[in-house]
Every structure is written in structure tokens, then in C-alpha cells.
Amino acid sequence: MTVEQRLAEVRGRVAAAERRGGRSAGSVTLVTVSKTFDADTIRPVIQAGQRVFGENRVQESQNKWPVLKDEFPAVELHLIGPLQSNKAADAVALFDVIETVDREKIARVLADEMRKQGRTPRLYVQVNTGLEPQKAGIAPKETCDFVSMCRDELGLSIEGLMCIPPAEENPGPHFALLAKLAMECGLDKLSMGMSGDFETAIEFGATSVRVGSAIFGKR
Numbered sequence: 001m002t003v004e005q006r007l008a009e010v011r012g013r014v015a016a017a018e019r020r021g022g023r024s025a026g027s028v029t030l031v032t033v034s035k036t037f038d039a040d041t042i043r044p045v046i047q048a049g050q051r052v053f054g055e056n057r058v059q060e061s062q063n064k065w066p067v068l069k070d071e072f073p074a075v076e077l078h079l080i081g082p083l084q085s086n087k088a089a090d091a092v093a094l095f096d097v098i099e100t101v102d103r104e105k106i107a108r109v110l111a112d113e114m115r116k117q118g119r120t121p122r123l124y125v126q127v128n129t130g131l132e133p134q135k136a137g138i139a140p141k142e143t144c145d146f147v148s149m150c151r152d153e154l155g156l157s158i159e160g161l162m163c164i165p166p167a168e169e170n171p172g173p174h175f176a177l178l179a180k181l182a183m184e185c186g187l188d189k190l191s192m193g194m195s196g197d198f199e200t201a202i203e204f205g206a207t208s209v210r211v212g213s214a215i216f217g218k219r
């Protein structure tokens, strides 16, 4: 199968999951994760009509996306990987959505950079639903306080929550937890679900799913 065919197949599966979950058609955004693939591999996917892409490294993205964004100005780029403070300026300059606001320090640096650059990428808070020590993210019980701190102290508007469930666990309870937290915090956007579990995530209310290998193939 070509990458265009796999994209069409994944889109069909997203649409079917929307129908099964009683969600309206087109209510789930497909974020195509293009990390490790170069501009020449990504271009046909944009030409096939895909507009929203996710990357996990700032520096890698700087090497391929400025050119593609010039060619295709409607592209929307999401940062879905951990962000270091010294890369925050570059991230604010390049990304349209930053999904990995995961600690107070990075929230402060982002707020400063957004003021300086006059750019306002949309923001998600990453929640460590499995409380995994090696994984980034705000603890579930601290999520709403963190979202309020971002809004009230830093003037940042948080659009939604994002999670990456533990690899070895059934993801359903993690998706349910993220949905519950979003409701408690007054947020309505949920970034959850990857190639192996995006249909489950849609059943639990995902508004965007991040799908890489099911479209681009093995990394």
C-alpha cells in the first residue's frame, strides 16, 4: 500500500469510529505524525489533502517544515514531544499547537516567548495518567490547578488535555480519566489515541488522534 492509501484507510477508520461513538462526522481531527520521515515522504500526504501534522522534536521539525509550510501555508503543525526551555523560542516560532505543556517552568517560558514574538500557538497540557516516573506530564490530581495557574498567573489559554497511556496497559481507563479531568477543568479538547488505539480513544471522546506508523509505516 502507498502512504496515500494508508492515509485513506485511517481516515475511513476514524469516520467509522465517529459513527459508532455517535460522534458527528468530522468531529475528530487526524493529526498525522511524521516524525523521522523527510519532506519528500511527507509532501504526497499533504498533496492528498492532509493538513494537520505532529512532530516530536523541535530541531528535526526545523529541518523540514519551514519549506513545506511555505509550499502549503494551510498546514497546521503540532508539537507532541517533550519541550526543553532552550527550544521554546523555536517552538513558538514554528508550531501552531504545542500539546506538551507539562510543567510550570515551560509554561512560564512559553508565556514569555509568546509575548515577545506576538505569536499564540494553541496549547494542551500533557497529563501523566499512569503516573509513570519516566514520562512527562502533570499528575492527574494536579491538572485543574495547573490549568488555572496557566490562565490566571500566566495569561495562557489552555485548549485541552493530552495523554500517552502506559504502553503495557489497556488504554481505555486512561482515556476515560483524561476525559473526566477535561470536564472537571472546563476543557473540551482531548488529544489521545495513536496507531494502536485511536478507535478506542474516539469512543472515549478524543477530539484529535495522533497517528504515525499506521500511515507512514514502520519508523
Ligand SMILES: *Cc1c(COP(=O)(O)O)cnc(C)c1O
Residues within 6 Å of the ligand: 033, 035, 056, 080, 081, 164, 193, 194, 195, 196, 210, 211, 212, 213, 214
Ligand atoms: C510517535 C508518537 C505518536 C504516533 O505513534 P504511532 O504509534 O506511530 O501512531 C503519537 N503520539 C506521540 C506523543 C508520539 O510521540
